[in-house]
Each structure stands twice: as C-alpha cells, then as structure tokens.
Amino acid sequence: MSKNELEKLVSLQDLDLMIGEAKEVEKLGFNMNGYDELIKAREKLAQDIPKPLLARYERLRAKLKRAVVPVKDDICLGCFLRQPTSRGSRGREESLIFTCESCGRILYWLD
Numbered sequence: 001m002s003k004n005e006l007e008k009l010v011s012l013q014d015l016d017l018m019i020g021e022a023k024e025v026e027k028l029g030f031n032m033n034g035y036d037e038l039i040k041a042r043e044k045l046a047q048d049i050p051k052p053l054l055a056r057y058e059r060l061r062a063k064l065k066r067a068v069v070p071v072k073d074d075i076c077l078g079c080f081l082r083q084p085t086s087r088g089s090r091g092r093e094e095s096l097i098f099t100c101e102s103c104g105r106i107l108y109w110l111d
Ligand SMILES: [Zn+2]
Pocket: 076, 077, 078, 079, 080, 081, 100, 101, 102, 103, 104, 105
C-alpha cells in the first residue's frame, strides 16, 4: 500500500466519522447543513481507493467505529497490543499494509 493510499483511507474514515456525527445531530432534531456535501466527498474519495482495500475497510467499519488506527511506540492505539518492532519499520519504509493481530484494525505508524 502506498503512503498516498493510506492517507486517503484515513481521510475516508474522517469523512465517515463526520457523516456519523451529522446523523446523530439530525436525530436530535437539528437541521444538518452540508450533509449532502459530505456524502459526495465521501463517494469521490472512495473511488480513488483500490477496491480490495476499500472492501477490507468497509468490513471493519461494519463492526468498529475506527477501522484505521495509528501505532505509537509499537502499540496499536485501537486495542493497545504491542506490535513487533520489525513491522513498524516495514510499515513505515515500505508502506506495507498491516492489520493488528489482536483487533484486526488497519494500522499506520506515527513518526
Ligand atoms: Zn489492535
């Protein structure tokens, strides 16, 4: 996975979280301006993400609020399981996609 794809996936997740919040706001009876814009931006971004990666993300999102989580000091911030240090360097330098063996989330490394 290229760095670019990872960034897109993180942006997609941001949009999904915003869409989720907008739905909550509407449930409270407030009028949500810009909701359609969020949906449109989401659709456009999703087209730029490779299908298998997108499918993986969607599967995770069906059960988890955040499907893509950062790793800091070799710790998955989704479930706090320590990741092998070797994964960190490969995840950073080769931009390989790794999922946490404990929680299954897609990982990205914070510098
Ligand atoms: Zn995890």
